[in-house]
Amino acid sequence: MILLIANTKGGVGKTSLATSIVAALSKRDKAVVGVDLDSVNMAASRSWSKNRSEVDGKFYFLAGDVSEQIKKIGADYDEVVIDAGGFDNTEYRQAISVADVILIPLLVGSSANIEGLQKVAETIEKIRADNLPKVYGVVTKAPHFGTSPELERAINEIISDPLTEPCPTTIGDRVWYTRAFDEGIGILDLQPLKRSEAKYIKSAQDEFLTLFNFIYGENNV
Template sequence: MSILLIASDKGGVGKSTTAVNLAVYLSQSGKRVILFKAGKDKALLNWQEKRQKQGLPVIPVQEAYGNIAEPITKAARLADVVIVDCPGFDNAEYRSALTVADVFITPIKPSSDFEAETLTDVTATVRKAQKMGNTKLRPFVLFTRVKHNRTATAAELAKELKSDDVWLRPLNTRIGELTVYEDCANIGAGVHDVDRASSLGKAKAQIELLANELGLVP
């Protein structure tokens, strides 16, 4: 089993989009996947409802609030991968999930200072969880919504993060700013659920590379 926590100190960074696309791909790869909702918003529940209306395969969504370490651990006994989607701010759900997670990713748009500046506090929170006992935790920064004409900015930030071991390491995989992600999410799908769309091949490759880099697939 593997527990993947997706969290940030800011909303709107692509957490839920990343979560559902990984869930769909892993499910299609034969993994038993549970999406774990740790925020009061209804994004994942709405996505699941739309998915059912489309007749797409069910991906279970569980939810819990406050100290969610035990509910996550219980869910992990029923699945190969549990993907935890936390709200976009520092909260009890996020901090308790860090105590049991195997992998942590914080998505940011590298060209946004508002998002990049969250990394100081996120890094401190993650390092505290590691020092408090979760030595198995592997934390990463995921660059999302990367524009094709702003790759130099992403490269500069990656270089800065790699320059000092105190920072969370940036993943090599980057998620582009592709409308297909939003279009699929709007109908309760992931990019691996559809056969035709603009930039679909690129989007599918990005999700597959991400799953592989995180060690979620062989």
């Protein structure tokens, strides 16, 4: 399966989710590889992957005419995870054209975040009008407890979008994903440095695992 994590707005958590998904998939008895299309940062391929092996699951940077390259990679690996850059370009559109599943992270906050999701959905419909992929939306940077008008607005935007199916969880504070990224691991492998962190990391891991199982559960493999 080829999973594309996409949003034309940066800072929504694409790389955090992509790297943790690759790490989680590498624990399965499948061949997995990540594709990094972010020519500005190359964070997934350059920073996170530098000490990871092929067996561990790592990202490689691609640019230019990527659609055929991704198809070939998809034939060689069981699972492909694509981390798109935070902008609309040729690579982003070609990735949309070949993805089986597209995950759109929607950051809680301003109207610009809502517009990011809408633009991705509109582009998918234009490129894949006759062959729509599965499209999921997930809210990121959600509050740990309770709710807020911004959170409700983000969730309702995903629910009301005719193309996007909401994921059955939200993703909270990304500080734990940042630490996992810095260690070159996924969120599920992150260990607390002190006892007081344990419950917060466990909460983040549970949220991620719900998202992961929703995408890669038996009905979606």
